[in-house]
Amino acid sequence: MHYDTALRAYTAKRIEEIDSADILVGVPCYNNESTIAHVIQMITHGLAKHYGGRRSVIFIADGGSTDDTREAAKEFQIKPWQEKIVSIYRGPAGKGTALRSVFEAADRLNVSVCAMVDSDLRSITADWVKYLLDPVLEKGYQFVAPVYVRHKYDGTITNNIVYNLTRALYGKRIRQPIGGDFAISRDVAKFYSEQDVWLTDVARFGIDIWMTTSAITQGFRICQSNLGVKIHDVKDPGQHLGPMFRQVLSALFSLMERYESYWKGIKGSETLETFGFEGAPEPEPVKVNLDLLIDLFKTGYQQLSPLWRDIFDEESFKQISQTACMDAKDFHLPTESWVKILYELAATYRLWTVNRNKLVDMMTPLYYARVASFVRQSRDMSSREAEELVEEQAVRFEEQKDYLIEIWDQKSELAARSVSRPKVECPAAP
Helix, strand or coil: CCCCCCCCHHHHHHHHHHCCCCEEEEEEECCCCCCHHHHHHHHHHHHHHHHCCCCEEEEEEECCCCCCHHHHHHHCCCCCCCEEEEEECCCCCCHHHHHHHHHHHHHHHCCCEEEECCCCCCCCCHHHHHHHHHHHHHHCCCEEEEEEECCCCCCHHHHHHHHHHHHHHHCECCCCCCCCCEEEEHHHHHHHHHCCCCCCHHHCCCHHHHHHHHHHHCCCCEEEEEEEECCCCCCCCCCCCHHHHHHHHHHHHHHHHHCHHHHCCCCCCECCCEEECCCCCCCCCCCCCHHHHHHHHHHHHHHHHHHHHHHCCHHHHHHHHHHHCCCCCCCCCCHHHHHHHHHHHHHHHHHCCCCHHHHHHHHHHHHHHHHHHHHHHCCCCCHHHHHHHHHHHHHHHHHCHHHHHHHHHHHHHHHHCCCCCCCCCCCCCC
C-alpha cells in the first residue's frame, strides 16, 4: 500500500488547530509504558526551563503499542502553555515511519527546530533539550548529532562498525551516527519528509544512519552535542544485537552504493564542533557474556567457513581460521583483519544483487568475534581508556580506505560484466 503521509487524519487536524510553533520534540515509541512518562517529564521541564517564551509541541509517535504507552503519554500533565500530540503513525511498522510523522509535523507547524529523543531513556535530563536545540537556534546548525558518556561495552555496533565506516567513508567524525537523539532545522525536516524512502527498509530500520548520511552528503551544517551519560534498555551483544547488526549493516551498505561518487572523493576526516555537557562520570556497567560471544563465533565458523573462504581474501580467511582455534584467554581478531573483513564484505554486498540478507546473516558470527576481541582487550580499562581503542580502530579504517576502493571497483566490474557467482549452498542447520 502507498502512504503519501504518515499522519492520520485526527493528527493532521490537531496540527492544523495548533497552526504553528517554534519547537517540536518528537518521541517515537512502541511498548514503552515504563519509561515514556519520565521522558515526557524531562522534555516538558526542559522546554519550560530554557524556552519558556517559545511555543512548543511534544509529539508522541506511537507504533500501535499493545501496552499502556499511549495512555501514560496522554495522562502525563505538561505545562499549560505547551502542546502535546499523542498519535499512531500510518505506514510500515518501524521507527522510520514514526520519524517521518515527526518530520511532517515539524514542516506543517513551520517550527525553527525539531528534536527527537528515544522513548526508553532513563538518563534524560531537562538539560538535554537545551543541549540539542541550542546549536540550531543559537548557532545556525542544521543537524545536531549526539555524543554520550557510555560504558565501554554499550554501543558495540557503533564502536566496531558504524563510527568507523561513517568516518572513513564520509570524512566526518560523528561519534554516534545511530545515537537516536538528534535535532534538525525545519529545512532538514522538510528535506527528509520529501525523500522517496518511506516504503523501503529505511522505514523499518536504518533510519538513524540514513539521516546522518543524508545530512553529510547534502552539505547540511553538522555539529555534535554532548548529552552526558546515556542509560537506556541496554542489550547484551551476544543475546540481543544480532538482528540490529544485520539491519544496520544492510542500511550502511545500501547507502554506500547510493553515495559511491561522494565517498570515493573523500580523504581523511575532520572533527566537528561539539557543544553541551562537560564532564565524564563513569557510566553504569554493561554485562557481556564473553564465552557466549566466542561460542557463537566458533559455531558460525564450523557452519560457514566454506562460504567465508569464497568471500574473503586468503589472508583474511587465514586470520579468521586462526582466531577460531583460540581459547577464551587468548582470543583475538586483530583490528587490521577486522578492517579488511568489513571492507571485503561491503564490496561483496555490492556484487551480490540477490541473497543480500543471507550474506549479512553469514557475517554475524564475525561481528561476535570482533566484539569478544574488544571486550578482552579492554577488560582492565576504564570507559575513557577504551575510547582510545575505538579511536585507534577508526584511524585504521581511514588508512585502509584505498583498499576498500580497490576491491569495490574490482567487484563492481564483475557485476557490470554479469559474471555469475559460484552457486552457494547454505549449510543445513545443525
